[in-house]
Amino acid sequence: MTTTTNLRVDSYLTGVAAALDDLPRGDREDLLEEVREHLDDLAHESDAPLTVRLGEPEAYAAELRASAGLPPRGRASRASVTRTLGSARDALLAQSWVRPVLGFLISVRPLWWVARAWLLVSAVVLVQWGSWGAWSTRLPLVPHVGSGLTGALVVLVVAVASVQVGRHGWGVRARRALIGVNAVLVVAAIPVLASLSDATERTVMQPNTTVQYVTEPPQQGTWTRGYRVLNVYPYDANGHLLTDVRLYDDLGRPLDLQLGQDPNRRAVFDRTGQPATNAFPLRYFEPGTRVVANPSAGPQVVVPPLVPQPMTASATPQASATSTASATP
Structure with a gap:
């Protein structure tokens, strides 16, 4: 009788374990240990099949998940990944150097709020106009939006909006969306900075120490001030x-x-x-x-109209001196 009971319990428990195989090992073993004691008691009370008294192992496993507060099958994997990432995060935060670094990054967040506004405007201008003509020739680092001054004003307006977004307390979903936007802008910084480097590739130093940024003209067509003629x-x-x-x-x-x-x-x-x-x-x-x-x-x-100016060749210094000498008594 005991051997038959154990076989019934083992067979049913195997089905339950198969339905819980997506759970972390610790959670699964705790559930199966509690279930085995309950199944042993039921098997000693009656010879009726456990499937008749408890239902199919899969259905019974689903009830166990719900009673233990665990996610349904299919969501457990994501929950396991979330827990794993949470454990990794906690382990990282336990390092002595992490918190000072995080404190510094938090203190300079306003700089990022302004920088991402510049990146956003620059990326949009770069996509619309391409590398040539995307930057102001008079205002270095400023995207060309009709003119350098207009570009600076657009960046300023977007920067104010970006700072307000950064100061606002958002919900979980909004914060995740904002993290995604920040990640996209960080990736966009690569082509934006490459374009800016190309636009200011050659620098000419004038005698008065002023710096003039000279962009390399394209191979085709005629261009002036960043626009094709x-x-x-x-x-x-x-x-x-x-x-x-x-x-x-x-x-x-x-x-x-x-x-x-x-x-x-x-x-x-x-x-x-x-x-x-x-x-x-x-x-x-x-x-x-x-x-x-x-x-x-x-x-x-x-x-x-133009003011007429003489275009005749001026006299040479020698001729001027001779004329002066001849005119002197």
Whole structure:
């Protein structure tokens, strides 16, 4: 009778243990030890199968979890991971050097609140404009948002919001979301700092010790102040817009904006039939026509007339001295 009872208990207990195999070893052994005593008592009281009196081992194991306050099967693994991480955290905090470091990091949190605002704005500008043109040429370290001054104002506004977010007491979910945002910004700091380094790669020291940041121009197109030139509008000394003016660089090469092919761009040819790609300003036909709607259109600028200055060669010092000597009695 005792052997049969033990076999029934062992068989049922094996099924219960299999249903609890996702629990930490200590929790599982404590539950099984208590259950075995209870199963032994039930087996001695009656010869009825334990599955009839208690239900299937899986169902009985689920009841044990609930009564012990343990998570259902499937969530236990996450709970075990959470406990493991908690134990690791406690062990780390027990180290003598950890708390001073944490105290220092907490004291400099406001610096991070400002830094993450700068990172956020810089990352958005970098994604939108690319490395070239993402930074102000007049205000170092400031992202170019229309202008350097506007970029500085945007960073200031976002920094105020970031500080307010850091000072606010958030719930658990909000804190986790904020940690995720901080982690993304830390990763974004790599391309942002790389772009900033490229934009200020060459530094020219002037005689008056001022520093001028010179960005390396791209290989294609014509650029000025971080923007690509899409057209050129020449004006004469009286401030009148000129048309079909051919421009060359210092080596006599035709100025080419390298804008690629555009069937709507008005083409200009010289007398030999060769296209004059350096004739400015460029004009465009209305879509589907060969008509330029406004041939005299120009940028919205006021061009004041120039003050004439003499352009004749000045006399050499020797000639000046000779003339002076001849004029002296």
